[in-house]
Amino acid sequence: MADTIRILVADDQADILDALRLLLSDEGYDVTAARSPVEALGRLEASDFDLAILDLNYTRDTTSGQEGFDLMERIRALDPTLPVLVVTAWSSVAGAVEAMRRGARDYIEKPWDDERLLVTVRTQVDLRRALRKSHRLQEANTRLQRGATPVFVCNSPGMLEVRQTIERIAPSDASVLITGEHGTGKEVVATRLHALSDRRTRPLVTMNAGGLAEGIAESELFGHVKGAFTDARFDRIGCFELADEGTLFLDEIANMPVRLQAQLLRVLQTGEVQRVGSSRMRFVNVRVLSATNACLPAEIAAGRFREDLLYRLNTVVIHLPPLRDRREDITPLAVHFLAHYSARYRKPIEAFAADALDVLMAHSWPGNVRELAHSIERAVLMADGGARAVTARDLNLPRVPRAGTSPDAHSLEEAERIFIEKVLARHDGDVRLAAQQLGMSRSALYRRLQQYGIRE
Numbered sequence: 001m002a003d004t005i006r007i008l009v010a011d012d013q014a015d016i017l018d019a020l021r022l023l024l025s026d027e028g029y030d031v032t033a034a035r036s037p038v039e040a041l042g043r044l045e046a047s048d049f050d051l052a053i054l055d056l057n058y059t060r061d062t063t064s065g066q067e068g069f070d071l072m073e074r075i076r077a078l079d080p081t082l083p084v085l086v087v088t089a090w091s092s093v094a095g096a097v098e099a100m101r102r103g104a105r106d107y108i109e110k111p112w113d114d115e116r117l118l119v120t121v122r123t124q125v126d127l128r129r130a131l132r133k134s135h136r137l138q139e140a141n142t143r144l145q146r147g148a149t150p151v152f153v154c155n156s157p158g159m160l161e162v163r164q165t166i167e168r169i170a171p172s173d174a175s176v177l178i179t180g181e182h183g184t185g186k187e188v189v190a191t192r193l194h195a196l197s198d199r200r201t202r203p204l205v206t207m208n209a210g211g212l213a214e215g216i217a218e219s220e221l222f223g224h225v226k227g228a229f230t231d232a233r234f235d236r237i238g239c240f241e242l243a244d245e246g247t248l249f250l251d252e253i254a255n256m257p258v259r260l261q262a263q264l265l266r267v268l269q270t271g272e273v274q275r276v277g278s279s280r281m282r283f284v285n286v287r288v289l290s291a292t293n294a295c296l297p298a299e300i301a302a303g304r305f306r307e308d309l310l311y312r313l314n315t316v317v318i319h320l321p322p323l324r325d326r327r328e329d330i331t332p333l334a335v336h337f338l339a340h341y342s343a344r345y346r347k348p349i350e351a352f353a354a355d356a357l358d359v360l361m362a363h364s365w366p367g368n369v370r371e372l373a374h375s376i377e378r379a380v381l382m383a384d385g386g387a388r389a390v391t392a393r394d395l396n397l398p399r400v401p402r403a404g405t406s407p408d409a410h411s412l413e414e415a416e417r418i419f420i421e422k423v424l425a426r427h428d429g430d431v432r433l434a435a436q437q438l439g440m441s442r443s444a445l446y447r448r449l450q451q452y453g454i455r456e
């Protein structure tokens, strides 16, 4: 039947597998069991699933959860849209927090409550179906909306200043480096800079500087001529020429291979590009914007980024603070996304219930504005048909054990503190590496270390 929902369950304990299989098959789900991470990956490669439920610990290494995390990472590489639920012992809050950080949608505590587990499963399955449909719609919309000035919601002092800076420098040709954690709005800033500049009627070309193999990246940037290499059957225009008279946005600039950085620097100095395999120089008039979530001075110190290139890119630097450091933006952003998604899904919802606002303010938003947008989209989809307000239940943000519910109940902050300590210990106290793994800037990590009294 086309509508059968397929769930993969991975656990090394036969009794847990049996219990889950019975429970889920009774509900009409088609359940496939896997006894090891290798078997789970094999199953996922062989066919399509709607949901995966994973244990974090397997026999080889039964406490750290590392095997489970590795498995999650490989699953994300295979299918980034597959929702993953993790099963953890109730005492392992830090494990659950880390799993959520790595993209798990929710977690199930062992021993579980059958009703609650089924609700969690149903929510994720419905959500996946709805999101798939909406993303197809979204793609169609973005193609139409190209060129419009993106909405930039802000209320915190830091972001109001960012908005002013954008308005002030947009009309100039200054190179702008945009920094900030994942999901803080770097692309929104780049798009706005272009849309408010005199180049707005010309193209804004985005290139992900880290996403391509070195040889391909070179021809992507500069183009190539027929015969330049084996597969080059036609001349091809590169991003620089495509962006002529317009704006070139180099995303994830820290990931650009060092050799390509040297070539980029040369083009920025001379304003001339040479297609791969051609000796002809072509003059281009391009404004360059770039973005990164890495700490470029640290990348320079490690020999992975050219200092002279940084000075070409950072005439102006716009730093976007993580959402948890600008809480005044949470409500206005939430209201903005609510209007957007209730219009898109034709729901009459126009407000947040008080408990929903509390939950939004209490959450630490490791995924920043993108996570907030996704949470509101999900809440709008999940809210009852006639509801006028989003409730805390619709938001379904990661549940954290309340104080007093178990002997070692932790608040979210406590869980975060333990988590940071663990990551720091894993990197022998190296703050740079720990910050990288946590996906936060070094200064943000330092602030937390002080806040939690881990370091002076």
Ligand SMILES: Nc1ncnc2c1ncn2[C@@H]1O[C@H](COP(=O)(O)OP(=O)(O)OP(=O)(O)O)[C@@H](O)[C@H]1O
Pocket (backbone or CB within 6 Å): 151, 152, 153, 154, 180, 181, 182, 183, 184, 185, 186, 187, 188, 189, 293, 336, 369, 370, 373
């Ligand atoms: N100030 C804002 N106002 C309105 N929407 C915003 C704002 N900041 C971010 N968003 C929205 O949040 C989402 C993430 O933003 P964006 O893609 O710009 O982040 P990013 O910093 O480029 O992330 P990444 O590092 O993962 O590429 C987008 O849907 C964007 O529209």
Ligand SMILES: [Mg+2]
Pocket (backbone or CB within 6 Å): 186, 187, 251
């Ligand atoms: Mg981006």
